[in-house]
Amino acid sequence: MEANTRSTGRLPAAFLTPGSSSFMDFLSDHSPEMLPGNRKLPDGVIEAPHGTTIVAATFPGGVVLAGDRRATMGNMIAQRDIEKVFPADEFSAVGIAGTAGLAVEMVKLFQLELEHFEKVEGATLSLEGKANRLSTMIRGNLGMAMQGLAVVPLFAGWDEGKEKGRIFSYDVTGGRSEEHGFAATGSGSIFARGSMKKLFRPDLTEEQATTLVVQALYDAADDDSATGGPDLYRHIYPIVTVITDEGFRRLTEEESQELARSVTDRRLEQPDGPRAALL
Secondary structure (H helix, E strand, O other), rough: OOOOOOOOOOOOOHHHOOOOOOOOHHHHHOOOOHHHHHHHOOOOOOOOOOOOOEEEEEEEEEEEEOOOEEEEOOOEEEEOOOOEEEEEEEEEEEEOOOEEHHHHHHHHHHHHHHHHHHHHHOOOHHHHHHHHHHHHHHHHHHHHHOOOEEEEOOEEEOOOOOEEEEEEEEEEOOOOEEOOEEEEEEEOHHHHHHHHHHHHHOOOOOOHHHHHHHHHHHHHHHHHOOOOOOOOOOOOEEEEEEOOOEEEEEEHHHHHHHHHHHHHHHHHHOOOOOOHOOH
Protein backbone atom coordinates (compact mmCIF):
# COMPACT_ATOMS: atom_id res chain seq x y z
CA MET A 1 0.00 0.00 0.00
CA GLU A 2 1.18 3.54 -0.72
CA ALA A 3 0.59 6.76 1.15
CA ASN A 4 -1.84 9.20 -0.38
CA THR A 5 0.25 11.66 -2.44
CA ARG A 6 -2.51 14.21 -2.98
CA SER A 7 -2.06 17.74 -1.68
CA THR A 8 -3.97 17.04 1.54
CA GLY A 9 -0.93 15.18 2.88
CA ARG A 10 -3.19 12.71 4.67
CA LEU A 11 -2.79 8.95 4.82
CA PRO A 12 -5.55 6.80 3.29
CA ALA A 13 -8.56 6.24 5.52
CA ALA A 14 -7.53 2.61 6.07
CA PHE A 15 -4.62 3.78 8.22
CA LEU A 16 -6.79 6.05 10.33
CA THR A 17 -9.73 3.73 10.98
CA PRO A 18 -9.76 1.75 14.25
CA GLY A 19 -9.72 -1.97 13.59
CA SER A 20 -8.31 -5.33 14.59
CA SER A 21 -5.07 -5.75 16.51
CA SER A 22 -4.07 -8.28 13.84
CA PHE A 23 -1.98 -6.93 10.98
CA MET A 24 -3.06 -9.98 8.95
CA ASP A 25 -6.69 -8.88 9.30
CA PHE A 26 -5.72 -5.37 8.23
CA LEU A 27 -4.09 -6.66 5.05
CA SER A 28 -7.00 -9.00 4.39
CA ASP A 29 -9.43 -6.07 4.51
CA HIS A 30 -7.45 -3.46 2.59
CA SER A 31 -4.79 -5.20 0.45
CA PRO A 32 -5.50 -8.94 0.35
CA GLU A 33 -3.29 -9.37 -2.71
CA MET A 34 -0.25 -8.65 -0.53
CA LEU A 35 -0.75 -11.81 1.55
CA PRO A 36 1.54 -14.62 0.31
CA GLY A 37 -1.28 -17.17 0.14
CA ASN A 38 -3.38 -14.96 -2.18
CA ARG A 39 -0.88 -14.71 -4.99
CA LYS A 40 -1.61 -16.33 -8.30
CA LEU A 41 0.94 -18.92 -9.35
CA PRO A 42 1.93 -19.85 -12.89
CA ASP A 43 0.87 -23.21 -14.27
CA GLY A 44 3.21 -26.18 -14.06
CA VAL A 45 5.81 -27.34 -11.58
CA ILE A 46 7.68 -24.59 -9.73
CA GLU A 47 11.32 -25.17 -8.80
CA ALA A 48 12.23 -23.14 -5.74
CA PRO A 49 14.96 -23.40 -3.08
CA HIS A 50 13.93 -25.34 0.01
CA GLY A 51 15.26 -25.01 3.52
CA THR A 52 15.81 -28.22 5.37
CA THR A 53 16.49 -29.19 8.99
CA ILE A 54 15.51 -27.25 12.12
CA VAL A 55 15.92 -28.62 15.66
CA ALA A 56 15.00 -27.43 19.16
CA ALA A 57 15.55 -28.63 22.72
CA THR A 58 14.49 -27.35 26.13
CA PHE A 59 16.61 -27.12 29.25
CA PRO A 60 15.83 -25.82 32.76
CA GLY A 61 15.79 -22.09 32.19
CA GLY A 62 15.09 -21.88 28.48
CA VAL A 63 15.02 -23.40 25.02
CA VAL A 64 17.50 -23.73 22.15
CA LEU A 65 16.50 -23.42 18.47
CA ALA A 66 19.00 -24.17 15.70
CA GLY A 67 19.17 -24.81 11.98
CA ASP A 68 21.61 -25.93 9.33
CA ARG A 69 22.65 -23.56 6.52
CA ARG A 70 21.84 -25.48 3.32
CA ALA A 71 19.05 -24.78 0.83
CA THR A 72 18.40 -27.24 -1.98
CA MET A 73 16.53 -27.15 -5.29
CA GLY A 74 15.89 -30.67 -6.49
CA ASN A 75 19.22 -32.50 -6.39
CA MET A 76 21.20 -29.23 -6.45
CA ILE A 77 22.56 -27.15 -3.59
CA ALA A 78 20.89 -23.77 -4.10
CA GLN A 79 22.63 -21.98 -1.25
CA ARG A 80 25.21 -23.06 1.33
CA ASP A 81 24.81 -20.31 3.91
CA ILE A 82 21.08 -19.53 4.10
CA GLU A 83 19.74 -18.34 7.44
CA LYS A 84 16.73 -20.28 8.71
CA VAL A 85 16.35 -19.19 12.35
CA PHE A 86 14.97 -15.74 13.19
CA PRO A 87 13.77 -13.90 16.29
CA ALA A 88 9.99 -13.51 16.28
CA ASP A 89 10.14 -11.00 19.12
CA GLU A 90 12.16 -10.51 22.30
CA PHE A 91 11.18 -13.87 23.84
CA SER A 92 10.52 -16.19 20.90
CA ALA A 93 12.05 -17.43 17.66
CA VAL A 94 11.01 -19.32 14.56
CA GLY A 95 12.98 -21.72 12.39
CA ILE A 96 11.89 -22.34 8.81
CA ALA A 97 11.73 -25.49 6.70
CA GLY A 98 10.11 -25.72 3.29
CA THR A 99 10.02 -23.24 0.42
CA ALA A 100 12.70 -20.76 1.43
CA GLY A 101 11.37 -17.57 -0.18
CA LEU A 102 7.83 -17.99 1.13
CA ALA A 103 9.12 -19.05 4.54
CA VAL A 104 11.29 -15.95 4.97
CA GLU A 105 8.39 -13.73 3.87
CA MET A 106 6.09 -15.49 6.34
CA VAL A 107 8.57 -14.90 9.15
CA LYS A 108 8.77 -11.18 8.35
CA LEU A 109 4.97 -10.97 8.31
CA PHE A 110 4.84 -12.87 11.63
CA GLN A 111 7.31 -10.45 13.20
CA LEU A 112 5.17 -7.54 12.02
CA GLU A 113 2.02 -9.24 13.30
CA LEU A 114 3.46 -9.50 16.82
CA GLU A 115 4.78 -5.93 16.75
CA HIS A 116 1.45 -4.60 15.48
CA PHE A 117 -0.47 -6.39 18.24
CA GLU A 118 1.83 -4.99 20.90
CA LYS A 119 1.47 -1.42 19.62
CA VAL A 120 -2.32 -1.60 19.33
CA GLU A 121 -3.04 -3.48 22.55
CA GLY A 122 -0.21 -2.11 24.66
CA ALA A 123 0.72 -5.64 25.75
CA THR A 124 2.45 -8.67 24.29
CA LEU A 125 0.71 -11.87 23.25
CA SER A 126 1.20 -14.93 25.41
CA LEU A 127 3.48 -17.59 23.96
CA GLU A 128 0.46 -19.74 23.10
CA GLY A 129 -1.16 -16.74 21.47
CA LYS A 130 1.91 -16.26 19.29
CA ALA A 131 1.87 -19.96 18.39
CA ASN A 132 -1.79 -19.68 17.40
CA ARG A 133 -1.14 -16.63 15.20
CA LEU A 134 1.59 -18.53 13.36
CA SER A 135 -0.79 -21.48 12.92
CA THR A 136 -3.32 -19.16 11.24
CA MET A 137 -0.66 -17.85 8.87
CA ILE A 138 0.41 -21.36 7.86
CA ARG A 139 -3.23 -22.32 7.25
CA GLY A 140 -3.55 -19.29 4.97
CA ASN A 141 -0.72 -20.72 2.86
CA LEU A 142 -2.51 -24.05 2.30
CA GLY A 143 -3.25 -23.26 -1.37
CA MET A 144 0.46 -22.75 -1.99
CA ALA A 145 1.31 -25.89 -0.04
CA MET A 146 -1.01 -27.98 -2.22
CA GLN A 147 1.03 -26.80 -5.22
CA GLY A 148 4.29 -27.90 -3.62
CA LEU A 149 5.24 -24.62 -1.91
CA ALA A 150 4.84 -25.71 1.69
CA VAL A 151 6.20 -23.89 4.75
CA VAL A 152 6.62 -25.93 7.95
CA PRO A 153 8.27 -23.92 10.74
CA LEU A 154 9.32 -24.74 14.28
CA PHE A 155 8.42 -22.15 16.91
CA ALA A 156 10.06 -21.85 20.33
CA GLY A 157 10.13 -19.31 23.12
CA TRP A 158 10.15 -18.47 26.78
CA ASP A 159 6.73 -18.67 28.46
CA GLU A 160 6.71 -15.90 31.06
CA GLY A 161 3.57 -17.28 32.71
CA LYS A 162 4.82 -20.85 33.10
CA GLU A 163 8.46 -19.75 33.47
CA LYS A 164 9.89 -22.31 31.08
CA GLY A 165 10.93 -22.78 27.47
CA ARG A 166 8.36 -24.35 25.12
CA ILE A 167 8.42 -25.73 21.56
CA PHE A 168 5.60 -25.85 18.97
CA SER A 169 5.62 -27.77 15.71
CA TYR A 170 3.22 -27.47 12.74
CA ASP A 171 1.97 -29.34 9.71
CA VAL A 172 1.15 -27.83 6.30
CA THR A 173 -2.52 -27.32 7.25
CA GLY A 174 -1.59 -25.14 10.23
CA GLY A 175 -2.14 -27.90 12.77
CA ARG A 176 -0.19 -27.07 15.93
CA SER A 177 1.38 -29.46 18.45
CA GLU A 178 3.41 -28.72 21.53
CA GLU A 179 6.59 -30.77 21.70
CA HIS A 180 8.10 -31.77 25.02
CA GLY A 181 11.86 -31.90 25.46
CA PHE A 182 12.97 -31.72 21.84
CA ALA A 183 11.67 -31.47 18.28
CA ALA A 184 12.81 -31.39 14.66
CA THR A 185 11.32 -30.52 11.29
CA GLY A 186 12.52 -30.64 7.70
CA SER A 187 14.02 -33.30 5.47
CA GLY A 188 16.61 -34.42 8.02
CA SER A 189 14.23 -34.37 10.98
CA ILE A 190 13.92 -38.14 11.29
CA PHE A 191 17.68 -38.47 11.79
CA ALA A 192 17.96 -35.41 14.02
CA ARG A 193 15.10 -36.63 16.19
CA GLY A 194 16.73 -40.04 16.54
CA SER A 195 19.96 -38.40 17.66
CA MET A 196 18.23 -36.17 20.22
CA LYS A 197 16.13 -39.05 21.52
CA LYS A 198 19.32 -40.79 22.64
CA LEU A 199 21.10 -37.70 23.94
CA PHE A 200 18.35 -35.63 25.58
CA ARG A 201 18.02 -35.34 29.34
CA PRO A 202 15.62 -33.06 31.26
CA ASP A 203 18.49 -31.66 33.35
CA LEU A 204 20.75 -30.48 30.53
CA THR A 205 22.67 -27.27 31.05
CA GLU A 206 22.47 -24.51 28.44
CA GLU A 207 25.89 -25.50 27.12
CA GLN A 208 24.87 -29.16 26.86
CA ALA A 209 21.60 -28.22 25.11
CA THR A 210 23.45 -26.18 22.47
CA THR A 211 25.87 -29.08 21.97
CA LEU A 212 22.91 -31.43 21.65
CA VAL A 213 21.27 -29.51 18.78
CA VAL A 214 24.55 -29.15 16.88
CA GLN A 215 25.17 -32.87 17.33
CA ALA A 216 21.67 -33.59 16.01
CA LEU A 217 22.26 -31.42 12.93
CA TYR A 218 25.57 -33.20 12.35
CA ASP A 219 23.84 -36.58 12.52
CA ALA A 220 21.08 -35.38 10.16
CA ALA A 221 23.67 -34.16 7.64
CA ASP A 222 25.40 -37.53 7.84
CA ASP A 223 22.31 -39.29 6.44
CA ASP A 224 20.32 -36.58 4.65
CA SER A 225 21.92 -34.99 1.59
CA ALA A 226 19.65 -31.92 1.84
CA THR A 227 21.01 -31.05 5.29
CA GLY A 228 24.33 -29.23 5.46
CA GLY A 229 26.75 -30.13 8.22
CA PRO A 230 29.39 -27.75 9.63
CA ASP A 231 31.56 -26.57 6.74
CA LEU A 232 34.96 -26.08 8.35
CA TYR A 233 36.63 -25.15 5.05
CA ARG A 234 34.17 -22.35 4.18
CA HIS A 235 33.62 -21.39 7.84
CA ILE A 236 29.86 -22.01 7.62
CA TYR A 237 28.36 -23.19 10.88
CA PRO A 238 24.81 -23.87 12.17
CA ILE A 239 22.78 -20.97 13.49
CA VAL A 240 22.14 -21.58 17.18
CA THR A 241 19.84 -19.39 19.28
CA VAL A 242 18.95 -19.47 22.96
CA ILE A 243 15.79 -18.01 24.51
CA THR A 244 15.60 -17.55 28.30
CA ASP A 245 13.90 -15.18 30.74
CA GLU A 246 16.50 -12.63 29.62
CA GLY A 247 15.29 -12.82 26.03
CA PHE A 248 16.52 -14.01 22.64
CA ARG A 249 20.23 -14.48 21.99
CA ARG A 250 21.99 -15.76 18.90
CA LEU A 251 25.34 -17.41 19.43
CA THR A 252 28.20 -15.53 17.84
CA GLU A 253 30.11 -16.92 14.88
CA GLU A 254 32.98 -17.79 17.22
CA GLU A 255 30.70 -19.65 19.64
CA SER A 256 29.05 -21.61 16.81
CA GLN A 257 32.45 -22.45 15.37
CA GLU A 258 33.68 -23.74 18.73
CA LEU A 259 30.55 -25.89 19.14
CA ALA A 260 30.83 -27.30 15.63
CA ARG A 261 34.51 -28.10 16.02
CA SER A 262 33.94 -29.82 19.37
CA VAL A 263 31.26 -32.04 17.80
CA THR A 264 33.31 -32.89 14.70
CA ASP A 265 36.44 -33.55 16.77
CA ARG A 266 34.54 -35.92 19.05
CA ARG A 267 33.08 -37.73 16.05
CA LEU A 268 36.55 -38.19 14.56
CA GLU A 269 37.70 -39.72 17.84
CA GLN A 270 34.57 -41.87 18.30
CA PRO A 271 32.61 -42.26 15.04
CA ASP A 272 29.93 -44.41 16.68
CA GLY A 273 29.82 -42.74 20.07
CA PRO A 274 27.89 -39.45 19.86
CA ARG A 275 26.87 -39.72 23.52
CA ALA A 276 30.41 -38.76 24.49
CA ALA A 277 29.72 -35.25 23.22
CA LEU A 278 27.45 -34.56 26.19
CA LEU A 279 29.31 -36.40 28.91
